[in-house]
Amino acid sequence: MVFLVAASVSSCRWLRTGLPQPLHPTAPEAVLRVDACQGACTDSVDVVAMGVAGYLVVPWRDTTRLVLTPPMFTNPTVWWMTFGDLLFGTRPDTARITRRLASMPAANADRLSRVQAVLVGHGHYDHLIDVPPLVPRMPHAVVYGSETVRNLLAPVPGLDSARRVAVDGMVGRDREHAGEPIVIGPAVEVRVMPWAHAPNVGSITIAPGHQRTPRRTLPRTVHGWKLGTTYAYAIDLLDTNRTVAWRLVYHDASAGADVQRQAAAVLAGMPAARQTAVIMTAANFDILPLYPDVLLAHLAPQHVILGHWDDFFRSSERSERVVRGIHAPDLVERLAPYVGDRWSAPRAGAVTRFRW
Numbered sequence: 467m468v469f470l471v472a473a474s475v476s477s478c479r480w481l482r483t484g485l486p487q488p489l490h491p492t493a494p495e496a497v498l499r500v501d502a503c504q505g506a507c508t509d510s511v512d513v514v515a516m517g518v519a520g521y522l523v524v525p526w527r528d529t530t531r532l533v534l535t536p537p538m539f540t541n542p543t544v545w546w547m548t549f550g551d552l553l554f555g556t557r558p559d560t561a562r563i564t565r566r567l568a569s570m571p572a573a574n575a576d577r578l579s580r581v582q583a584v585l586v587g588h589g590h591y592d593h594l595i596d597v598p599p600l601v602p603r604m605p606h607a608v609v610y611g612s613e614t615v616r617n618l619l620a621p622v623p624g625l626d627s628a629r630r631v632a633v634d635g636m637v638g639r640d641r642e643h644a645g646e647p648i649v650i651g652p653a654v655e656v657r658v659m660p661w662a663h664a665p666n667v668g669s670i671t672i673a674p675g676h677q678r679t680p681r682r683t684l685p686r687t688v689h690g691w692k693l694g695t696t697y698a699y700a701i702d703l704l705d706t707n708r709t710v711a712w713r714l715v716y717h718d719a720s721a722g723a724d725v726q727r728q729a730a731a732v733l734a735g736m737p738a739a740r741q742t743a744v745i746m747t748a749a750n751f752d753i754l755p756l757y758p759d760v761l762l763a764h765l766a767p768q769h770v771i772l773g774h775w776d777d778f779f780r781s782s783e784r785s786e787r788v789v790r791g792i793h794a795p796d797l798v799e800r801l802a803p804y805v806g807d808r809w810s811a812p813r814a815g816a817v818t819r820f821r822w
């Protein structure tokens with residue numbers, strides 16, 4: 467109810483979902499190539515879109531240690547969120563998850579079984595609700611996130627405390643204190659940056675606050691999945707000489723100018739990367755000024771992948787539409803000064819292949 471009232475008060479644009487054409491999305495089976503080499507490429511990475519802010523990172527130097535950002539397939543509708551959620555609660559749609567995964571060869575069971583790290587930016591349901599049913603498919607995965615994320619996932623069978631790591635103490639603060647890396651393997655390291663979460667609707671943030679103690683059961687309604695502290699991540703792929711060949715900067719919420727500046731300072735204090743790509747959040751990109759301008763101006767990335775661009779109040783088994791609340795042509799216009807047309811909006815299942 468909170469959601470619908472807030473939506474109505476704010477603007478009817480929240481009740482509409484946009485046509486995807488302005489974002490000319492990458493088809494689910496397609497491989498979009500982003501090359502930083504001519505002819506003699508020596509390394510590459512596949513970034514597989516899985517839906518909402520879910521991406522599977524498959525580095526070809528070491529295909530045994532993959533990194534995942536959590537996808538969502540359950541996608542409760544606006545009407546369910548308004549009436550059904552409070553009355554009946556919201557559980558992951560496990561049958562749909564199974565069907566969706568079966569439709570994505572690039573995120574097949576073998577690959578999921580090799581996920582070593584799941585990077586969670588914040589605790590909201592659209593990033594966490596489908597993680598518990600994915601855990602059995604990822605027997606080696608450690609979930610990284612805030613204390614809230616660690617406590618929210620405490621009841622998940624098999625995900626003991628060693629596999630739920632709070633990153634609050636690992637966060638870089640500024641250029642001089644860029645944080646210690648989380649070593650995923652010889653070819654992959656992750657660093658944590660401060661980030662923030664813009665309001666969801668108008669000035670309202672859904673499910674604010676923290677989960678300070680480990681939960682005994684998973685949240686019944688979507689409002690139990692609390693925001694917690696928000697983080698961004700740098701996923702670094704290393705060369706054989708241990709320099710950073712490629713860096714993927716990931717965040718899962720739009721954020722204000724100050725925290726973008728702080729994240730940019732932390733990034734500047736990290737070992738230099740030869741190429742940088744960004745997964746940015748399309749949802750609510752226009753709710754605060756200068757997003758994603760500050761981050762993109764600092765990073766000058768080779769490519770931007772839009773995350774959270776698809777309408778997550780619509781069945782993930784229907785063709786994607788643009789997330790409610792934004793005007794897609796405005797987003798295209800916002801990106802142009804920083805990356806021109808070097809951006810893409812992958813549909814779930816699509817691969818963005820970076821080569822160098």
Ligand SMILES: [Zn+2]
Pocket residue numbers: 588590663719
């Ligand atoms: Zn959120």
